[in-house]
Amino acid sequence: MAVNSVQAQHYDPHAAFAPTLYTQNGNAFRSASGDPGPAYWQNRADYTLNASFDSSSHVLKGVAVIDYTNNSGDLLPYIWLELDQNTEKPDVLANILNPNNRTLTDKLGFQFAKVQVLQSGHWQDAKYQVDGTRMQLFLPTPLKGAGAKVQLRLDYSFELQKSSAGDRAGYMTTPQGTIFEFGYWFPRVCVYDDIRGWNTLPFIGGGEFYFEYGDMDYTITAPAGMLAVGGGALINAKDALDSKLYDQLQKARRSDKTVVIRSKTDIQKGIATKQKTGQTSWHFQMKNTRDVAFALSSAFIWDGAKINLPNGKNSFAQSVYPISSAQNDSSWVRATEYLKASVEDFSTRWFEYPYPEATNVAGPIGGMEYPGITFDHHAASGKSLFMLISHEIGHSWFPMIVGSDERRAPFMDEGFNTFIDIYAQQDFNHGEFAPKRDGEYAPGGGNPADEIVPVIASVQNGPTLMTPADWQDYKYVHPMSYFKTAFGLVLLREVILGPDRFDYAFRHYTAKWAYKHPMPTDFFRSIENAAGEDLGWFWRGWFYNNWQLDQAVTGVSYVDDDPTKGALITLKNKQQLPMPVTVEIHQDAAGPITMSLPVEIWQRGDSWTFKVKTTSKLKSVQLDPKALLPDVDRSNNLWQAK
Template identity: 30%
Template sequence: MKKVLSIFVFLYAFVSTSAQNHQNNPGSNHGNKFEQLGTILPTPNSYRTASGAPGHEYWQQRADYEINAYLDEEKLNLKGSETITYYNNSPDELEYLWLQLDENDTSNTKDAGYQSSSTLAKQISSDRLKATELPVKDNGFGINLEKVTDANGNALSYVVNKTMMRIDLPKKLKKGETFKFKIDWNYNIPDRMKQGGRGGYEFFPEDGNHLFTMTQWYPRLCVYSDNQGWQNHQFTGRGEFTLTFGNFKVKMNVPADHIVASTGSGKNFSEVLTAEQFARWQKAQNTKEPIEIVTLDEAKKAEKSKSKNRKTWTFEAENVRDFAWTSSRKFIWDAMPQLIEENNNKVMCMSLYPKEAYNLYRKYSTKAVAHTIKTYSEFTIPYPYPVAQSIEASNGMEYPMICFNYGRTEKDGTYSEGIKNGMIGVIIHEVGHNFFPMIINSDERQWSWMDEGLNTFVEYLTEELWDNKFPSRRGPAHTIVNYMKLPKDQLEPIMTNSENIIHFGPNAYAKPATGLNILRETIMGRELFDKAFKTYSKRWAFRHPEPADLFRTMEDASGEDLDWFWRGWFYSTDAVDIAIDKVTVATPDFDGKPQARDFKYKVDEPEVNDFEDISKIRNKEDKKITFKTDEDQSLRDFYWRYARGLEKVDTQKEYTIKGDAPKNLDTKERESLKNITGYQIDFSNKGGMVMPLILEFTFEDGTKLNDKIPAQIWRSDEKKVSKTYYFDKKLKSIQLDPMLETADIDTTNNLWTADKVTPESTSKFQVFKQNQENRRRGAAAGMVNPMQAAGKKN
């Protein structure tokens, strides 16, 4: 998703979540928050197991593409012809195929038609101020379908529903069969700087050139999966893409002085580059610093020449879920390799950028690309593709092996610290999307957080390893507090459909990233978390995971029951607000004489039911039933008769067992314990979200101790708990969550200091030595039983 835009608030009407926090006993003060998620998560099956791994019958579809594209820069039009081979690996017979026509989102008549509430603006630009036209007139954008045929040229029946297209098959496509078909199409390329969106062109009036970002540019297959069937939800610009893996062969016919970069590997660089440029490309395969393939001077000259000739660039990509490309004569291009040691993959890390970004991109971009794929490979899976590249396009969006970012300098070549750090952050973020969701291919249309949240988390880890002082905006627990403080009517659970989220950036990016960081740093620990997260990544690489697959794998690989965390952090709008309500201070009393405790008791009444229940009555009346004690009367002992009133015992007589007094401490023992002070800390859960209790104790002598109590302390009472400590020196203060690890929204109630002690908050406790003889005997030793009281032995 476009990271640079995610800081803005998108005001969408609130719709109830599609995965709610169902609780069996919501009025109780215990048990709900620690219930298992079994009533919420889908039932495991042969496709998706209870461990979170793909099942032995897991399947997924495949679609291969051969595409020819013609970029008309003068008319700002893209013309394409594609051949698609679709493989039905499902156990189902398919009557039709669904394809995405994402470019229809740029049309005002073919788009999904989703609207949001609107009000009169205080200020508005003249470009946007125009009279409302009803009925709406076609703005001329969106896909124009020229021809849809099978492989033999026979016309296929199809229906376009806004941003979705259904192709009706001539006959059912059975398991294991393939279907090949062709689509010819074109569309007018939008000015994305004015109209918004991810793909289109940017025009540079200073030199009269365009920079094209060709994304969501061809009709492409929707996912057909075991858990949902066709994912054909409309594209509105918010929920992104759910796509099928396959192989691509793509040819782009563009003006001859354009430089093209795309998903996949270039297959004819020796034909489309000059001899000098191709020599630099070959040299870049083994360099340790980025080398300019197309230099700044060459890009400046191309800006002025504007060739009328054309060239065709050819690229191929294997096992990718999408394909994007860019084209412009303004591009400088640099490259260097990065070796991923785990799979011995030498990846060409590259950047393309106009002169307006030169002073930033030339120094940082390609090295940031290399750092990203190396770091993500360590935390997830080894990067499998041959290329990773960052394109400066005043944008922020991701596709396999290519992404579009921002980072331009001032005209004099200088830049602000914010632009530099923002550029590095967005490059890491968008390159990181190669892993989530390009390889670990979650359903972005349904669950933005599985794409953006997981990626933002690993982005944070990568930023931390770039520079220890890097100003990460998302990931650390304290950065989510302002969002978590919002009123409940402005919040929704993370488990909310992409289209229905109010605060998209905090909910889909920051909160899940923060939650994973809390799991890693505070709840699970790095070793357990990193192994489990890597296991999830490996299990679901090049597959289609769902939330349950992540939740189950994290528990399966770590041995940690995390259902309480998923329930609270992902399914609810509870916030963390744990308070220290009271601290009671107690000192030892050595002067009191411990008293012996006598144990008084009466002999037991017969062990019989309170009444004759229905089963006993029916058993007694059933003549076919013979009871064992009737059949074998030797089993009728004293207690058989006692239960029937045939033996009489005085059950009101009181008996006494004399207790031995605890022993007083001797002088040496008293001396060793004289400085002991007890502290009972009373906590309350004001925010609703249970969390570990992380405590920092500061003593009067300035020393400190720390303790972390797991969240399970709340399992018996989710609202109030107490914890007692005994120290041999006096406390000066107790700080809850000293490192701000839990996203506590109110830290004013997290500190206790010794000056708060009052007579009402102090007490004494007696200290004595346990009488071991009493401990061995126990209270029941020596008690008179009913048989003894009746003077019977049988």
């Protein structure tokens, strides 16, 4: 296909294959191989959270006790925390940069009754200052490094809005009750790392989060009759649940097929918690996680099934949704089936799921991920529901297990996750919903290699994959961070490295950086080392730039004008992005010939002539016969004899 907006370029091999992609050598913290180094460190934040929710006023009151461990070698006189609920306040950067019609007031967002530090066995009020979505808490005594600890306590509250914290939390009403979804619901410690020290980019909306790992123990107290689901394991299910539901829960945990735990009839009868009046407390625990989220409602249908993991162990898939989301066989009644299949697929292909439960919540949030739990739109059904569930739970791998910085490198979570979705959708139920499409970017051709061409053309002077989400017009975030990244990894897997080399390298990267904080160059180095290939030309062209590709057949001749002595074929790289070349050659009186030429043919210049052993005249020469490459002009890929 030809794209009118393509800008003429002169191919420069010295720019494409420049040897200076990495500006720093490997060190003791991050090895040149892309693995964590022998002295790699990261800090830790363990949370004990106790919260109560008033379903009438929509106010959540909480006490967060944070045990913070400084594993760096640095002395820390202060600690930065993130306050994402403060996006409901009028003067935060998110609302200055993205004005809207919501009613905002300083009475919304986090309100603090106490901010304290445990000092000499006693809680002491701490000095702090709040700047938008960030809090700087000053320590009475600087925290030493090498494993020293400090304990913080924050007593806080906030009023949940219909759409809260940049549409990461909220509520919706149904005839059977209100569904409340809580994300970004407690103050969280920012990452302190070996790259930038404190990572304090404010929450604006496009970039999501970057937090330390730790164990989270949390208890939610809510009116009796409301069910709660949350990230991690429900510790007190037998005490909290009605006995009928508890028995059904145990059946579901043992079943390979979806078991209804709480039915439409149970909702109508009011069967939910053991206590029928007053309050019910729900106690959850999640190990080695960087966040937790939860949901509450009296309107939930609840079902679940066993997840079978490669090591022979099990996890548990569960979905909660209102009656209105269960109208037909293509609706949320299949949600647990989709969830179970996706977790099993990602576990088999890439890295085993580590959490005791995986949870879907149907509600007002269109699609939002947290470790082990997702908020998905209540009206989704069919293929769109599978795509939504698979994508959001896929985030449990990227960036929840592999803890990249979503604020600065959105391609490392959205793009990597979109990539693994492609194969999960291909594998599910013999391809029932395959292939995965980024349909809104498809001009009609149906070929991802063609669909990405106008996307790249549209951002020639715009953001690259290395641009943080909040530093670009949000219209570019999805086509770039999701679509372009995922397609780039497909190119690496299917064209450049091959599935075996790529899969080993990608699994290696995932395992080495599980529960750690990789940077983009760690990923680039890791893939290069594990696959044994210098890919600087690809990272530079696809990730650091929006270079375009245009390969062409520019000449065909014969040795001594005799076809039996062989044909000489000349190719040209007409744009700045180099790529390997696949050539399909058809002769008059012999079978077709397919040749694969490595990307190194473009290291010395923009033209390459190669010899083909032929026995008769050529009828045609076709580049990229399967149309796998994002070539901006396919018309010059074909040479035909006159």
